[in-house]
Amino acid sequence: MSRERAGAGVRTLVEPTLSEAAAAMADALEHGDLLTVFGRCAVDYDGRASSTLGPGDRHVTAKPDGTVLVHTDERQQPVNWQPPGCSQRVEHGEGDAADSGTDELRLVSTRSNPDEELVVAFESVRQVSAFAVDDGETLSLTGSEEDLRQRILDSPELVEPGFQPLVTERRTAAGAVDIFGEDADGNVVVVELKRKRVGPDAVGQLSRYVDALERDLHADATVRGILVAPSVTERARRMLADRGLEFSAVEPPSDGE
Amino acid sequence: MSRERAGAGVRTLVEPTLSEAAAAMADALEHGDLLTVFGRCAVDYDGRASSTLGPGDRHVTAKPDGTVLVHTDERQQPVNWQPPGCSQRVEHGEGDAADSGTDELRLVSTRSNPDEELVVAFESVRQVSAFAVDDGETLSLTGSEEDLRQRILDSPELVEPGFQPLVTERRTAAGAVDIFGEDADGNVVVVELKRKRVGPDAVGQLSRYVDALERDLHADATVRGILVAPSVTERARRMLADRGLEFSAVEPPSDGE
DNA sequence: CGATGAATCTCGACA
DNA sequence: TGTCGAGGTTCATCG
The missing domain is CATH 2.70.180.20 (Protein Yojf; Chain: A;)
Structure with a gap:
């Protein structure tokens, strides 16, 4: 030794x-x-x-x-x-x-x-x-779901022209909605954010939020559900269509933005 | 140096x-x-x-x-x-x-x-x-979802008295069901396994399986959905009740069993 | 190769 | 403390 x-x-x-x-x-x-x-x-x-x-x-x-x-x-x-x-x-x-x-x-x-x-x-x-370790520095990361949320709040038209965010993390009976807002016609809009390609789980999540809000709000209210992500799988796209939900393609911001 | x-x-x-x-x-x-x-x-x-x-x-x-x-x-x-x-x-x-x-x-x-x-x-x-690393040994693990499945197949009565597993991994339009079987009255039973406490996602999954099977099978068939896990969250319990689904508490086997 | 779901997930945030 | 959801998840399996 x-x-x-x-x-x-x-x-x-x-x-x-x-x-x-x-x-x-x-x-x-x-x-x-x-x-x-x-x-x-x-x-x-x-x-x-x-x-x-x-x-x-x-x-x-x-x-x-x-x-x-x-x-x-x-x-x-x-x-x-x-x-x-x-x-x-x-x-x-x-x-x-x-x-x-x-x-x-x-x-x-x-x-x-x-x-x-x-x-x-x-x-x-x-x-x-x-x-003996002396670190002290913390990691700074970009490209997360939080960054995508900030990007949508800065530029709501990325979801669709006329979209107006009202609240983030709005509570519903089915959990908290990522972004709650309204469209150009004043309809309620629920936005579910995913930083990468999404599968059926996200559709189920969005669907539950829309159902919960339709129960919470007046029965006559129209609640639109929009899934915002870079892309969707084929199965998820069919599920969206079945349930009258929508998809809007938005990339999370890259480092420079 | x-x-x-x-x-x-x-x-x-x-x-x-x-x-x-x-x-x-x-x-x-x-x-x-x-x-x-x-x-x-x-x-x-x-x-x-x-x-x-x-x-x-x-x-x-x-x-x-x-x-x-x-x-x-x-x-x-x-x-x-x-x-x-x-x-x-x-x-x-x-x-x-x-x-x-x-x-x-x-x-x-x-x-x-x-x-x-x-x-x-x-x-x-x-x-x-x-x-220079010389390993060569592989890890053996117990307590996984696969172990829970084996436990249920060995002792179906843990789900409920009279339960009869027929097939595992049965394909449906919504994906593969963990265990497909029938109850004491001959009703079709879909079992979804989770090795730990479950939230709303598992309920959505089970719900999709039940819906898919009700479409696949004769329209008059009764399809029961049972979530098998150690426990459920409160929100998931309510979702189960809303959808007419059931829960059965079973722990995955520990090492000795 | 992409899609799907489990994991001793880990981790942070919040009630 | 428990619950919940995100992650550059990672990882194995299956089509």
Whole structure:
């Protein structure tokens, strides 16, 4: 094993013994560092569901906020994980390492409500690192549904000429409508926004809003439902036609706009 | 900077220069290793949406399958990422490092269909590691919707006494029904399964199935729709009542069952 | 390849 | 705290 002392923020052990790894991991958890461990391990999870994962090489991350991630060499998603807010502890059987074939280092993460437990049992550890993280910057994102809503409010004619938004997030018996307004003839208009190509679910949603409002408002009121999105699937287009609903093609704004 | 040569599978540089880091990163990408970099960086993404993230300490992972993950010290989800199948390259301005304030190391990940680009621009690198991963084990999970389906097929009386499953995944004009069967009186029964508490969407789905089957089958057939899940939201319960649909509380099996 | 629906979804917002 | 809906959702499956 060898120790690397880097600038204040990084402590790394390469090819440590399990005892050394255990100490380094406990230390990192204690100090609120970002902990990473690479080694051969088996993983068991029990909680909302249950899973077992046999031995293999994996990269394990424990964040100071209580998150645990177990990654293999494939996939974007971790093969096992624990959400933020969990408690981590390191367990190491203190038997004589020389002839104990059962020597094992375990990282255990627990949570309550719901009760969940993740156990990462290391046969061997190739590297342990502890990082002191100073971030502080927040992400700024464009192109979301919120941006599309702002775009419609800025330029209501994108939905149709004469459209007038009145309220956003208007409550109905079926939930909150994205944009509530009226058309050039004074008819009530319900707008459902989707930032990308929409399927049948969105039509069902819009349909429920229109029905709810027709019950809420005077029985003689005409309520139009317009689905605003970049495009629709064929099945959704047929559902719209069946229900007398409409579609208006609008793209969410791109970065520059 | 110092170099660590570990057993075959791990190569790590601590506090490298940007040139050294660039070489190690390119080497790892070339060899199909799991690459991790910790350092101060800014991140820009442009594709399905756009985002910018100012300078800060982050942990960056590049997997041999083309996945890229940028993690901060908080959250389970990466702050930026690229899905599997992307192409990575390392760019390093080869200016004289001495007086060039603009010296920069960039990890660029691109993808097409849709066109997306992620750029991680490092001001400094604290550690670079390359791991040769040998996994090979696959995850086995219980508690899924498939498990719930099996539970119902094993014990149909959990839905209601006398219920008889006939077909799973039966096709209708509105999509495939989870379980199609009949009750003690010989009425057609459509069962929609959800492994957790359900909201209005599932009711809409079940409702579409029942409507479609009433059209498909003889006009005189009675089609019952039963939503099977651990629980329902209040709004969904009202929607069920409105539409003459039913609910039956069943938990998905836990590990031991 | 696109379309569909599940997920230990995660995450933020709001009652 | 629970509920609700969005997401650069991701992911597997199916046509």
